[in-house]
Amino acid sequence: MAKRFMIYGATGYTGKLVSKAAKQAGMSPLLAGRNEARLKGIAAQHSFDYQAISLDEPEALEAGLSQVDAVLNIAGPFSQTCKPMLDACIKTGTHYFDITGEIDVFEYCASMDAKAKEAGIMVMPGTGFDVVPSDCLAAHMKARMPDATELVLGISGFGGMSRGTAKTGIESIGQGTRIRKDGRIVRARGALAREIDFGKGLVESVAVGWGDVATAYHSTGIPNISVYFEANAQMKQMAGMGGLMRWVLSLGPMQRMLKRRIDQEPEGPDEVARETGRMELYGEASNEKGETVSSRLTTPEGYRLTAMTSLEIVARVLNDEGRAGFQTPSAVFGPDFILEFPDTSRQDL
Template identity: 65%
Template sequence: MSGKFMIYGATGYTGKLVARTARALGMRPLLAGRNEARLKSVAGQHGFEYQAFGLNDRQALTAALSQVDAVLHIAGPFAHTSQPMREACISTRTHYLDITGEIDVFEACAAADAEAREAGIMVMPGVGFDVVPSDCLAAHMKARMPDAVELTLAISGLGRMSRGTAKTGVESIGKGTRVRRDGEIVALGSPPRREVDFGQGPKPAIAVGWGDVATAYHSTGIPNITVYFEASPELERMASLGAIGRWFASTGFMQRRLKGAIESQPEGPTDAERREGFAVLVGEAVNEAGDRIVSRLRTPEGYTLTAMTSLEIMRRTLAGRAVPGFQTPSRVFGPDFIVEFEGCTRRDMNG
């Protein structure tokens, strides 16, 4: 292996943060993306090589991937970008990592397992805050309760979103609240609600279609999975949309309006906001007998953690620790992988 990797989508908020972190770690990625002027600017700040091309240019994409051993794909929404990148990685035998949190993308990557194994490459979507901490927490809950039949994950502390994350959220409005029931992903007409103690007493929380609805099942085999976010005014407004409201918000006209409004927002959290921010994740597992265990995980702010975990997984991939086929972070690196990072602490509350 050459030990060389590509960051595709290096000019977005997260891409620039990951590139900056890579330089601080002494890594030298090839930066790539569609906009040559922006790429030149980002690459020039760090002394990195760059290549500009779109994912619809298969010849240029294949040529670029042939120069590297692995790609860290950061350009979303991944519903549009994952497939062409993943297929090109399989054809060039290039390891594929991305930072998606989109359920359909995880399931599409899982469906490509046989192709990835045949190519001898690892396909690991979700190597950032989506879904490293929650996936490791899910695996930890499974280890604590091997006979668990129900898994609940709850997340607090999500601050300002990047524009890319917000646009991905807008595209998912029409899909309802997705959960896993009896091993199958189903959409609920209205989101379940409950209270969750994130460390300062019970707080209202609302179910969301987070990536672990897909990945936690692949990591643990637990058949019933629900993911909650701590309630916020924005989430409450989304949850209050009925079927007609979700349909209207998913029309082309409204999607364009909503995405246009996102473009006027700040690119993402400031460095100060990221330094001060943190997230708390709660895992709860229940077995057939009704026994219940709870664990709590605290991490750095989400975008900061994404840069940390994605680059560490890339480092391990280049070091020969990739496992061919579709993989989740905890399946390859174990449930304790997350607590190896500075600022990540886990506590078992009972059981």
């Protein structure tokens, strides 16, 4: 009997992109989510089966997962959806994947390693742009400098984000900027900024609490890790925000107001932006001797890449190329995994 997987959250911006890409790849996932009417419409476009399932109904969720071998969770924020879905996956023996970039979700999944191994399932959060390319770059830097004690990652090229991604960012305002220091995830003291050359000269970049603060450590063991984005005006404002303002913006009424504003924005980058956009990543590893190596990685636009990498990972695991327990992309598929996708290249500097 052919193995099958579920796309949960198929009605969102990224869910629709991944569903379309699955059809183009000749895959036949079971589409799932909360809104039956919207699911029915998307499933009809691709001749997919669908099932309305709420994460608040464990028995129904487990019944749905019992029909498949793996689930690709695309319903964010993952701080709310990961735990109930992963708990159900462990009970049903279903491989778990998602496209999160949330540090706490990665760390929660890592804490479930033993239970996942006991259940015989693979747990891999971050199978999209968060964090496949940056995780592969981190592993490449480790290979270039095995004694590295510090890793800096930089990302440039964001042309827009989905509403779900934006809302996840709103939820993390109160946490400040988190980095990895001496193996521990800590809040940075003040704004961290530096200049990074993404291929067109040095540009100002600011530190962000990106998922690699969690995953790159699990992939490489490098104890000190920070992630930077090429700075725009909004990022600079966020980086310089004081603790009191962060606290105010983390309060329920402010969170709801900010999320309502996001709902008035476009659903995400349009097709032209996805097809023409490019992402530039920078990796820099240093050791205690003061030696440094650096590399750059170029990939397709983030949402386009997410559809490609997430489906490829699911396909490989359904083909028995996975490994039980909590895993990162580079740990299972190697640092060169990202180079297998079109319009992707890496340069050692």
